[in-house]
Amino acid sequence: MAEEMEQWLSSLLRLTDEEEKMTEKQIKIIQAAVDIFADKGYASTSTSEIAQRAGVAEGTIFRHYKTKKDLLLSIVAPVMSKLVAPFVLRDLHQVLDTEYEQFEDFLRAMMRNRLEFVVKHAPIVKIMLHEIPFHPELQSQFKEQLFPQVGERLKRIITHFQSRGDLIEMPPFALLRMSVSAIMGYIFTRCYLFPEHDWNDEEEIERVVNFIMHGLAPRKE
Amino acid sequence: MAEEMEQWLSSLLRLTDEEEKMTEKQIKIIQAAVDIFADKGYASTSTSEIAQRAGVAEGTIFRHYKTKKDLLLSIVAPVMSKLVAPFVLRDLHQVLDTEYEQFEDFLRAMMRNRLEFVVKHAPIVKIMLHEIPFHPELQSQFKEQLFPQVGERLKRIITHFQSRGDLIEMPPFALLRMSVSAIMGYIFTRCYLFPEHDWNDEEEIERVVNFIMHGLAPRKE
DNA sequence: CTTTAAAGTGAGTAATCACTCACTAACGAG
DNA sequence: CTCGTTAGTGAGTGATTACTCACTTTAAAG
Structure with missing residues (x-):
C-alpha cells in the first residue's frame, strides 16, 4: 500500500519527463505493448508477441518489469494521473477556482484542454478505460485517490458559480454529473466512436x- | 455473413422467449459464464472455470457451443439487439415517431425504458461494452446493422420536433449526440460508476x- | 586496459489453455 | 422393451502461457 502510494506520487510529480532514463529497447517495449494492448486488450496479449513486435528477446521485458501486469501499470498509471492532474494540482496556473470570471470560460478551457490530452494519448486512454474495471490497483487509484480530490475540487468550483446565481439550484453532484456527461459525451464520440469523422x-x-x-442556467420567471 | 445476418434476425425476433429449449445444465453454464465474464473479462476467463462454477463437465460446454467465443456471442448478441430494439422495431407501440406530442415526453419515456433495461441486464451490458471493441462480429453488428437504423430513426424524430420549432437549429446529429450523452451519462453513473448509491x-x-x-431549446430573443 | 554492474539473451519449464473424443446416461417415439 | 438421438462426461492433447536462469554483451568508471 505504501509502495503503491509512493509509485502514484512519483508518477504525478514527474509530469514533464517521460521516457527519461529508458533504454532504446525499453522504449520499444513500451511502444509495442501500448500498440497491442490497445488493439487486442491486455489479457489476450502475450508477452512473446510484445517482444516480437519490439524486436527484443522475451527475457528483456522481464528484466525491466517484474510481471506482465507491472508493464501494464507502468503504462497506464502515469496517464491516469495526468488525465486528472489539472483538477488535483493546487498551483496549476491554467485552471484555478477563481481564475475564470464566467463558468462558460471555465468549461471551454477545461474541455479544450482535456480533449487535446485524450487525442494525444488516445491508445493509452483506451487501455485505461478497458482495464480499470479488472485491476484493483487501478480501481483504488481512481476511486480512493483521484475521484475524491477531483470531485471535491470541481464541486467547489460549481458551488462558487452557483452561489453567484450563474447556475440553477440543484445538488452540486448532479450539476457536475450533467456537465461532465456532456463534455465526455463529445470526447468519447469524437475519439472512440467516430475518430475518422472530420470533426470541427x-x-x-x-x-x-x-x-x-x-x-x-437558473430558470427564468 | 448470411449466417450472421440470420442469427441476428432470429435473435431479434425471439424477444420474449428466453432460455426456451435449454437444458438445466445449459442455463447453469450461461449463468456462470455471465457471472465470470462480467467479473474478470472474457479473455481472462477459462472454460474450465465456467464449467466448475456451473457444476458441469468441461466437455458439456462444448457440446452446446462450438467455441468459447460462440458462448460469448450467444450471451451478448441478443441483449445487444434488445438494447436498441425500441428504436429499430417499426411497429413497437411504446415509442413511435408521432406518438409523443412533446419531445420531453419522448425523452422521459425513452430514458425510463432504457434505464430499466440496463438495470435488469447490467452484467451482460457490462460484458457487451467491454467486448465490442475486440470482436469484429460484435462491431459489425453494431456499426453496420444497429447504428444506421437507430441513428436514422432517431434523426427523423429529432428533425420532426426541430421543424415544429421545439428544438434549436443545429445539425440533427449534434442534437442527437448531446441528448444521448446526457441520458447515457446518467445511466452509466447510476449503473456502473456508483451502483451502490441510493438513487432517486x-x-x-x-x-x-x-x-x-x-x-x-431555441434561443429566445 | 581492467573491473563491475547493468542490459540483453533465448532455451527451458511448469502450468494452463481451448478443445476433442470415446464413452455412458437419459429419454421420448414406435 | 427397443432403438435412436441427444445430453453429459472426464481423461487426454498439443499449443501457448508468463516467467526463470545461466549466460553473453555493452559500456562507463577507475
Whole structure:
C-alpha cells in the first residue's frame, strides 16, 4: 500500500519527463505493448508477441518489469494521473477556482484542454478505460485517490458559480454529473466512436458549452 | 455473413422467449459464464472455470457451443439487439415517431425504458461494452446493422420536433449526440460508476430531461 | 586496459489453455 | 422393451502461457 502510494506520487510529480532514463529497447517495449494492448486488450496479449513486435528477446521485458501486469501499470498509471492532474494540482496556473470570471470560460478551457490530452494519448486512454474495471490497483487509484480530490475540487468550483446565481439550484453532484456527461459525451464520440469523422472541434466545443450553459442556467420567471 | 445476418434476425425476433429449449445444465453454464465474464473479462476467463462454477463437465460446454467465443456471442448478441430494439422495431407501440406530442415526453419515456433495461441486464451490458471493441462480429453488428437504423430513426424524430420549432437549429446529429450523452451519462453513473448509491431515478430523470430541454431549446430573443 | 554492474539473451519449464473424443446416461417415439 | 438421438462426461492433447536462469554483451568508471 505504501509502495503503491509512493509509485502514484512519483508518477504525478514527474509530469514533464517521460521516457527519461529508458533504454532504446525499453522504449520499444513500451511502444509495442501500448500498440497491442490497445488493439487486442491486455489479457489476450502475450508477452512473446510484445517482444516480437519490439524486436527484443522475451527475457528483456522481464528484466525491466517484474510481471506482465507491472508493464501494464507502468503504462497506464502515469496517464491516469495526468488525465486528472489539472483538477488535483493546487498551483496549476491554467485552471484555478477563481481564475475564470464566467463558468462558460471555465468549461471551454477545461474541455479544450482535456480533449487535446485524450487525442494525444488516445491508445493509452483506451487501455485505461478497458482495464480499470479488472485491476484493483487501478480501481483504488481512481476511486480512493483521484475521484475524491477531483470531485471535491470541481464541486467547489460549481458551488462558487452557483452561489453567484450563474447556475440553477440543484445538488452540486448532479450539476457536475450533467456537465461532465456532456463534455465526455463529445470526447468519447469524437475519439472512440467516430475518430475518422472530420470533426470541427471548436464548433462542437461551442455547442456543448452552450448546451450546458442553457441547460443549467437558473430558470427564468 | 448470411449466417450472421440470420442469427441476428432470429435473435431479434425471439424477444420474449428466453432460455426456451435449454437444458438445466445449459442455463447453469450461461449463468456462470455471465457471472465470470462480467467479473474478470472474457479473455481472462477459462472454460474450465465456467464449467466448475456451473457444476458441469468441461466437455458439456462444448457440446452446446462450438467455441468459447460462440458462448460469448450467444450471451451478448441478443441483449445487444434488445438494447436498441425500441428504436429499430417499426411497429413497437411504446415509442413511435408521432406518438409523443412533446419531445420531453419522448425523452422521459425513452430514458425510463432504457434505464430499466440496463438495470435488469447490467452484467451482460457490462460484458457487451467491454467486448465490442475486440470482436469484429460484435462491431459489425453494431456499426453496420444497429447504428444506421437507430441513428436514422432517431434523426427523423429529432428533425420532426426541430421543424415544429421545439428544438434549436443545429445539425440533427449534434442534437442527437448531446441528448444521448446526457441520458447515457446518467445511466452509466447510476449503473456502473456508483451502483451502490441510493438513487432517486424519477427525480434524476426529470433533471436530465429538463437539462436537455433547456439546453436544446431555441434561443429566445 | 581492467573491473563491475547493468542490459540483453533465448532455451527451458511448469502450468494452463481451448478443445476433442470415446464413452455412458437419459429419454421420448414406435 | 427397443432403438435412436441427444445430453453429459472426464481423461487426454498439443499449443501457448508468463516467467526463470545461466549466460553473453555493452559500456562507463577507475
